[in-house]
Amino acid sequence: MEILEIIAILACSIFAGAAIYGTVVEHPARLACGTELAATVFGPSYKRAAVMQASLALLATLAGVAVAINGGAGLWFVGACLIFSVVPFTFLGIMPTNKRLLDPARDRTSEETQVLLEKWGRLHAVRSVSSFAASILYVYLGVTT
16 A cells, blocks of 8 residues: 555656646746747657656556555545546647647747747646645645555
């Protein structure tokens, strides 16, 4: 059971750290370089992060659910729901913006591209908050149970 708790805490915390880094550091730095460059590097950055973050979110969810099912406090399930919430939010809330930003025909210098990049940053911040809340809950449960 302790191993599952450690896996949940570690995967969730790494996800949250990466999400917060993207929201607070990486994306603002991209935007500061101008719309064209930001739109150009968005694709490669997004593709690399998507694989890592999807894997971490699912691992943190499964481990949290496993802890809850195997006699852990019910709050482990709440934490699992919080970290899992980033998955449907990504597909429903962020993916339409991603697709527009990744469109090969997109004018990377346009005002619309700048607006989409700014929107993406706000949407991604939601993932950062949700994953951070899940991480805090998991850590709390790990040290109190």
